[in-house]
Amino acid sequence: MEGIIEMNQVSKTFKDKKAVNNLSFCIEKGSIVAILGPNGAGKTTALSMMLGLLDPTEGDIKIFGKHPKDQAVREKTGAMLQEVSIMDRLKVKEVLDLIRSYYPQPMDMNVLIRLTGLAESDLKRFAEKLSGGQKRNLGYALAMAGNPDLLFFDEPTVGLDITARRRFWESVRELAGQGKTILFTTHYLQEADDAADRILLFHRGSLVADGTPEEIKSRIVKRSVSFLARQEGPRLREILKTLPVLSDFYDKEGRIYVNTENTDLVLETIFAEKLEVRDIRIDQGRLDEAFEQLTISQEEAV
Structure with missing residues (x-):
């Protein structure tokens, strides 16, 4: 199988604290992978390095065989982080059109709206006027605007109601079926159990377990x-x-x-x-x- 993400002995140190310690793993195309761990385990730091937002102190990261900051990588990557920053005084459709215009082959607007559950009335509203859940839906839409092959989600369902969560995971499985690769963090362990093909469990910056949900449970529980x-x-x-x-x-x-x-x-x-x-x-x-x-x-x- 094709390796989309390759982490080779990656560490990240902030002053005297090692947030990520010697991570090595490979994520294959079309998989849905959950990164789990308690607060401070290094999940967000690892995601940030894979996105090219942080440079590793040690080790090597390859995304699609290239450096995370490579232009070709950015064009094939989408991300929804915990805090969704939205430009003021633009309507939702205007924001989506703007972000889609940055990519060579953006996702079709109708497909984008269907996958994210944004209503027609939402598209006409100013982005800053959206509710918390609607902003999360918009963040999801922005992550997919460029029709990426690799998606990063950091706590994607925080603030969503039960119906919106179910719709989100149904769309994620649809995207994986198209060959897209999804990497997400969550504190909702049942979501990881239900949705993930593979779980990477972090603790104190290190990888302490790696396998399918059933493999991890059968070894421990x-x-x-x-x-x-x-x-x-x-x-x-x-x-x-x-x-x-x-x-x-x-x-x-x-x-x-x-x-x-x-x-x-x-x-x-x-x-x-x-x-x-x-x-x-x-x-x-x-x-x-x-x-x-x-x-x-x-x-x-x-």
Whole structure:
């Protein structure tokens, strides 16, 4: 696969603080990649270096095989950062027309409006009069105005309602299906779990995990099988204690949870023993649990 972004032993130091520490990874064409990490993990600094807004202290960055500041790279790149700066006294359509005019092959205006959910009435309004959510939609439209092959989104859905968030991620998947590459940061871990093909987990400027959401969860988080007792009482729990496969259990919100690395074996045991249970569910683990365990383990290592 074609490597769109290549980071080779990249570090960034501000005075005596190393914000990014020896990052190396390659992002392939058409992928949706999430960068996760707690505040101060180096996510925005890494994005800024990939965009050419900051120069690395050490290491090498290639975008489309070129320096991030190369004109050919800029023409194929779009970005929506956390703060969207919009020119005053221009209407939304005027702003979009202006930004589109800077690119050799801009995105069709009708396609741009459809993807971002901007209404006809929004196009006629002065940009500074838009609500917070509308400004985020405009920021998304500006990022795509040049019909880029690579898109950077820094906390893209902050300030958006549920409908707007769903529309945003549907459009992102459509863009990835066209071969465009998307890199985003988010504090909404469920979004990363649902949308990303790959997750890069940062902590204290270093890359501590790299893989699909399922790979990260399967390496870190134990799965569980949960169920309800058909008749409440101590008898079922006493039986569970005698069965090694089911003995690691706990109660939570009225359900009994069995921790396991082999959900199939747990289910086989439940049916073989004809246990009096109902409403059986399998929990594959959550990304927030993996996130917490990885960052805590890194703190302990330090």
